[in-house]
Amino acid sequence: MHPLIHARTNPDKPACVLVSSQEVLTYxxxxxxxxxxxxxxxxxxxxxxxxxxxxxxxxxxxxxxxxxxxxxxxxxxxxxxxxxxxxxxxxxxxxxxxxxxxxxxxxxxxxxxxxxxxxxxxxxxxxxxxxxxxxxxxxxxxxxxxxxxxxxxxxxxxxxMTGRPKxxxxxxxxxSIEAPIPLMRLGGALYGMDGDSRYLSTSPLYHAAPLRWAMVIQRFGGTVFIMERFDAEQSLALIEQERITHSTFVPTHFVRMLKLDPAVRQRYDHRSLRAVIHAAAPCPVPVKHAMIDWWGPVIHEYYSGTETCGITALDSAQWLSKPGSVGRAVLGTLKILGADGEEVPSGTQGDVYFADGPRFEYHNDPEKTRQAYNAKGWATLNDIGWVDEDGYLFLTDRKSFMIISGGVNIYPQEIENLLITHPDVEDAAVFGAPDAEMGERVVAVVQPRAGIAGSAEFAETLRRFVREGLGGVKCPQQFDFRSELPREPTGKLMKRLLKAEYEVAYRGA
The missing domain is CATH 3.40.50.980 (Rossmann fold)
Structure with a gap:
C-alpha cells in the first residue's frame, strides 16, 4: 500500500491536516x-x-x-x-x-x-x-x-551523546515502491493501523519516530493530524474533536497531561482511541499506571532507536503483568552480553544487543559503525538492561549515562523516574559531575512545579524522598534548581548539555 494508490482510489481523502489552520492536503x-x-x-x-x-x-x-x-x-x-x-x-x-x-x-x-x-x-x-x-x-x-x-x-x-551527531x-x-515495509506490518499487527486510522502527530516531524509513523499511516491511507507543537490540553481537545484513533507520545507528554487540573482532564472524551504508542525515553512506572487507569488498556510501548536494528514491544496487559518492561522482541533477537562479550543468563544485567535485525551504518564513520556491532554481527544501541525468563526486556539506563561514584555503579534513570513522581517536581535530570574525591558525584537538577521555590529546604525534602525510595547510595549529593530543563521538542532530555556545564565549571574551579 502506498499514497499513490490512495491518490487513484480516493483522491479527495485528506492525507494530512494542519490542526492550527484546518488546512487539508488530499491524497x-x-x-x-x-x-x-x-x-x-x-x-x-x-x-x-x-x-x-x-x-x-x-x-x-x-x-x-x-x-x-x-x-x-x-x-x-x-x-x-x-x-x-x-x-x-x-x-x-x-x-x-x-x-x-x-x-x-x-x-x-x-x-x-x-x-x-x-x-x-x-x-x-x-x-x-x-x-x-x-x-x-x-x-x-x-x-x-x-x-x-x-x-x-x-x-x-x-x-x-557526545560530539557531532551520527x-x-x-x-x-x-x-517495488509499493512493497510493505517492516514498520507498516508492525503498525497493523500491533496497533490495528489501517485506512480508517486518524493519527495525531504531536512531535517535530524531523525526528525519526514522528516522521516514520506518520508515513506509515499514509501508506495505509489514513489521515495525519499535525500539531505545530505539543500542548497538553490541546492534545486532549483534538483527540475528542477529530475522533483520533492513534497517536504517539513521549513520557514527558504523559506527565504534562497528568499534571493538568483534574477538571480539565475530565472535560474531554478519549473513547475514540484504539492505540496510544509511547517510546523515545523511559516511562516512570507510576506515570504509566496513571495513564492506563485514565485511558484504559490502549497504551502501548516499544523500544528501538533511529538505527532500528531491533524493536521490542508490549501492550497494556503485558506491561501490567511486567511493570517497567519495554517488551519482547518483535524485530531482531534480544541478546544480553556481559563485560566479556558473552551472553549472560536471564535476570543478569548487561549490554543490550539485537541479533538478526536490519543492518545499518553510521555514514562516513566506519569506526563508529564497527563499535555498534560485535564479532557475531549483533548490534547495540548502547543501553544496559536485563531479560527475564519470559523474554521481557527491562532497561537500566544508557551506558553513557552510568555514574561511577566511589567505585559504585549508579543508574540515574531510576532516580529521575522517582523524582518526577513527587507532586512538587515538574521535571528532573540526574547525572554524574566530576568530583575530586569520588570520581563523580550524583547531581539532580530539578524544575519545581509552578509556585514552588527552589530552596535548601526543598532540596532536603527531595533528598529524604529519594533516600526513602531508593536508599542512601543512590541519593544525589547535590540538588540544583532550574526554571526549565533543556529538552528537545520531542520531550527528550538533553542531559549531555547539563553534564557539559558542570564539567566546564569543574575544570574552571
Whole structure:
C-alpha cells in the first residue's frame, strides 16, 4: 500500500491536516506534488543513493519531499528546525546532500550554511533572495510518476551523546515502491493501523519516530493530524474533536497531561482511541499506571532507536503483568552480553544487543559503525538492561549515562523516574559531575512545579524522598534548581548539555 494508490482510489481523502489552520492536503494533491518534486530532483541529476536534506517545520512540505525521495531511491535527511548554521553545514557536508529544502522561517540559516560549505553541487530551495521555493521550482513539471521508480529511505542524524551527531544510514530497499515495509506490518499487527486510522502527530516531524509513523499511516491511507507543537490540553481537545484513533507520545507528554487540573482532564472524551504508542525515553512506572487507569488498556510501548536494528514491544496487559518492561522482541533477537562479550543468563544485567535485525551504518564513520556491532554481527544501541525468563526486556539506563561514584555503579534513570513522581517536581535530570574525591558525584537538577521555590529546604525534602525510595547510595549529593530543563521538542532530555556545564565549571574551579 502506498499514497499513490490512495491518490487513484480516493483522491479527495485528506492525507494530512494542519490542526492550527484546518488546512487539508488530499491524497491526490500529495501524490501530484511528490511526483513533481521527484521529477525536479531527477532533473538536477540526483540518482539512486543520493541525499536530499530538509529544514522544515510541521507542515505539508516535509511529506511532499519525503514521498518524492521515497519513489526515486533517494535518502531523506531531515534536520532539526533548532539547528545552528554550523550544525546544518556539518550535516550537509557529512551527508553529501545534493539538494536542500528549507522552510521560510529557516531560509537565512540555510543560506548561511550553504555559503559556509561552499559547495557548487548543492541546490538550495528556500525563500531567500535569489532562490526559488520548492513549489516554484516544481511549477510546470509532470504530476505523473517517473518512468523508473525506485524505493528510497531516510538517513536521519541521531542527536548524539557526545560530539557531532551520527547519520544513521540503512540499506536502500529493493523492489517495488509499493512493497510493505517492516514498520507498516508492525503498525497493523500491533496497533490495528489501517485506512480508517486518524493519527495525531504531536512531535517535530524531523525526528525519526514522528516522521516514520506518520508515513506509515499514509501508506495505509489514513489521515495525519499535525500539531505545530505539543500542548497538553490541546492534545486532549483534538483527540475528542477529530475522533483520533492513534497517536504517539513521549513520557514527558504523559506527565504534562497528568499534571493538568483534574477538571480539565475530565472535560474531554478519549473513547475514540484504539492505540496510544509511547517510546523515545523511559516511562516512570507510576506515570504509566496513571495513564492506563485514565485511558484504559490502549497504551502501548516499544523500544528501538533511529538505527532500528531491533524493536521490542508490549501492550497494556503485558506491561501490567511486567511493570517497567519495554517488551519482547518483535524485530531482531534480544541478546544480553556481559563485560566479556558473552551472553549472560536471564535476570543478569548487561549490554543490550539485537541479533538478526536490519543492518545499518553510521555514514562516513566506519569506526563508529564497527563499535555498534560485535564479532557475531549483533548490534547495540548502547543501553544496559536485563531479560527475564519470559523474554521481557527491562532497561537500566544508557551506558553513557552510568555514574561511577566511589567505585559504585549508579543508574540515574531510576532516580529521575522517582523524582518526577513527587507532586512538587515538574521535571528532573540526574547525572554524574566530576568530583575530586569520588570520581563523580550524583547531581539532580530539578524544575519545581509552578509556585514552588527552589530552596535548601526543598532540596532536603527531595533528598529524604529519594533516600526513602531508593536508599542512601543512590541519593544525589547535590540538588540544583532550574526554571526549565533543556529538552528537545520531542520531550527528550538533553542531559549531555547539563553534564557539559558542570564539567566546564569543574575544570574552571
Amino acid at each position: 491526490g494533491e500529495l501524490d501530484a506534488l511528490a511526483n513533481q518534486a521527484a521529477h525536479l530532483f531527477r532533473s538536477l541529476g540526483l540518482t539512486r543513493g543520493d541525499t536530499v536534506a530538509v529544514v522544515l517545520g510541521n507542515d505539508f512540505e516535509i511529506f511532499v519531499v519525503a514521498w518524492a525521495t521515497q519513489r526515486i531511491g533517494l535518502y531523506l535527511t531531515a534536520v532539526s528546525t533548532k539547528t545552528s548554521v554550523g550544525d546544518l553545514a556539518y550535516v550537509l557536508e557529512n551527508s553529501g546532500a545534493k539538494a536542500l529544502v528549507a522552510g521560510r522561517a529557516y531560509a537565512d540559516v540555510a543560506e548561511q550554511a550553504a555559503k559556509q560549505i561552499g559547495s557548487h553541487s548543492l541546490q538550495v530551495f528556500s525563500a531567500a533572495p535569489g532562490r526559488r521555493s520548492l513549489r516554484e521550482a516544481c511549477e510546470g513539471l509532470p504530476t505523473t510518476l517517473v518512468s523508473d521508480p525506485s524505493p528510497g529511505s531516510d538517513m536521519l542524524y541521531s542527536s548524539g 547519520g544513521v544510514k540503512p540499506q536502500l530497499p529493493e523492489g
